[in-house]
Amino acid sequence: MVVLSTPLREDKLRALRIGDMVLINGIILTARDKVLRYLFEERPEMEFLENSIIYHCGPIVKDNKVLSAGPTTSIRLDRYTPELIAHYHIKAIIGKGGMGEETLSAMKNYGCVYLQATGGAGVYLAKRIKRIVDVKFLEEFGMPEAMWILEVEDFPAVVTMDSTGESLHKKIEEMSRRWRSNS
Amino acid sequence: MLKLRDGIVELYRKVATSLPKDVEDALKRAFEKERDSVAKENLRILLENVRLARIEEIPICQDTGIPVFYVKVPKCLGQERIKETILEATRIATERIPLRPNSVDVITEKNSGDNTGIDFPLIHMEETEEENLIIDLMLKGGGSENIGCMYKLPNTEIKAERGLEGVRAVILDAVLNAQGRGCPPYIIGVAIGGSRDHVAYQSKRQLLRRLQDFHRELALASFEEMLTQDINRLGIGVMGIGGDTTCLGIKIEVSNRHPATYFVDVSFSCWAMRRGRLIW
Numbered sequence: 001m002v003v004l005s006t007p008l009r010e011d012k013l014r015a016l017r018i019g020d021m022v023l024i025n026g027i028i029l030t031a032r033d034k035v036l037r038y039l040f041e042e043r044p045e046m047e048f049l050e051n052s053i054i055y056h057c058g059p060i061v062k063d064n065k066v067l068s069a070g071p072t073t074s075i076r077l078d079r080y081t082p083e084l085i086a087h088y089h090i091k092a093i094i095g096k097g098g099m100g101e102e103t104l105s106a107m108k109n110y111g112c113v114y115l116q117a118t119g120g121a122g123v124y125l126a127k128r129i130k131r132i133v134d135v136k137f138l139e140e141f142g143m144p145e146a147m148w149i150l151e152v153e154d155f156p157a158v159v160t161m162d163s164t165g166e167s168l169h170k171k172i173e174e175m176s177r178r179w180r181s182n183s
Numbered sequence: 184m185l186k187l188r189d190g191i192v193e194l195y196r197k198v199a200t201s202l203p204k205d206v207e208d209a210l211k212r213a214f215e216k217e218r219d220s221v222a223k224e225n226l227r228i229l230l231e232n233v234r235l236a237r238i239e240e241i242p243i244c245q246d247t248g249i250p251v252f253y254v255k256v257p258k259c260l261g262q263e264r265i266k267e268t269i270l271e272a273t274r275i276a277t278e279r280i281p282l283r284p285n286s287v288d289v290i291t292e293k294n295s296g297d298n299t300g301i302d303f304p305l306i307h308m309e310e311t312e313e314e315n316l317i318i319d320l321m322l323k324g325g326g327s328e329n330i331g332c333m334y335k336l337p338n339t340e341i342k343a344e345r346g347l348e349g350v351r352a353v354i355l356d357a358v359l360n361a362q363g364r365g366c367p368p369y370i371i372g373v374a375i376g377g378s379r380d381h382v383a384y385q386s387k388r389q390l391l392r393r394l395q396d397f398h399r400e401l402a403l404a405s406f407e408e409m410l411t412q413d414i415n416r417l418g419i420g421v422m423g424i425g426g427d428t429t430c431l432g433i434k435i436e437v438s439n440r441h442p443a444t445y446f447v448d449v450s451f452s453c454w455a456m457r458r459g460r461l462i463w
Contacts, residue, residue, distance in 0.1 A: 097364035119366035142294030
């Protein structure tokens with residue numbers, strides 16, 4: 001188990017390989033469909049986005065407490081991601097299901113990793129969130145699609161795309177298709 | 184209708200915060216026999232999550248989905264009043280449990296904030312001769328909804344002719360395309376028939392069936408069983424990053440078709456198959 005703390009150090013990220021299990025500590029930002037499209041189209045200056053960890057998640061929040069917060073499917077957000085990694089120097093993306101070739105190559109070029117969290121484990125993962133630091137775009141995009149800035153402790157995930165260009169999602173897909181065509 | 188309204192709010196609570204026993208038992212069996220260490224850790228987290236959600240009455244998954252109702256209404260009750268009561272209960276449940284507000288207006292892009300809106304929640308009603316009102320509720324997450332798909336047979340691309348062998352080919356194709364994007368291990372509903380709208384309705388409706396509920400036709404029951412085993416040989420696994428269990432069960436229904444048409448619709452549920460029934 002590798003412990004990652006923010007701000008993430010590039011040498012530590014570069015050493016991660018697919019299949020490694022990690023625990024994340026520090027600040028992460030939720031961003032999904034609406035926020036990522038906005039960032040992609042407008043490129044606002046937001047200092048906290050620099051070298052950040054993005055979490056593809058639309059949580060349930062009540063009375064300033066995150067109750068349930070598992071990952072959402074990342075592939076929908078693929079088209080925005082390579083340019084956002086380049087523009088904001090995003091260091092890690094937490095999500096589920098993996099992302100495509102261009103994102104994989106941006107991760108290699110800029111030193112970024114994809115971390116798969118356990119889909120559907122909303123309550124378990126919310127318990128690793130210590131507090132809500134801030135929230136942006138709540139009024140415009142609503143609770144699930146706002147950008148929640150969260151402090152996490154020992155948030156578990158698996159490295160499934162690393163900065164050497166390896167993707168566990170790709171490997172499993174190739175293996176499963178091979179099995180199918182041989183059967 | 185106050186009592187009914189409160190009953191529906193409690194149905195929402197039960198469905199959002201506790202997994203049906205048959206599904207939890209299937210996950211436990213998958214955990215026991217899993218050989219891949221990462222998959223086993225993910226299954227451990229899922230089961231622990233289910234336990235925490237039930238004890239603390241917090242939604243298992245933050246995506247509390249599109250609520251889909253299947254209602255059987257006795258003749259003496261008005262369907263409009265039932266519908267109004269469901270909407271009222273939805274608003275209360277969203278606030279009280281809470282559910283995540285998921286209803287987004289397609290034109291204005293605004294989230295209504297209370298899980299109501301045009302055709303939201305989705306309510307299917309039918310009249311019944313029976314005395315009781317029967318309400319089945321499914322909370323259908325967006326991730327698994329996105330990987331659902333429909334095929335027209337014959338399909339030359341995946342070499343699927345009409346007949347069960349062709350149906351097998353398209354179901355395997357659907358799972359291969361889905362990979363881990365809809366939170367496997369999946370529960371899969373399939374419908375075969377001649378009308379597009381009807382197979383889409385029926386395939387999702389199959390997700391209400393318990394995992395032990397095999398088809399009344401022996402041929403289809405063994406087909407369901409065989410397909411589950413086929414899918415589990417693909418190695419996609421929990422969360423799609425490898426493992427022994429990709430599918431907990433598959434449920435199939437058929438309707439007669441037109442000579443020219445042969446549709447197969449595939450609906451996926453994530454492992455967190457949230458369904459429940461209220462009899463009133």
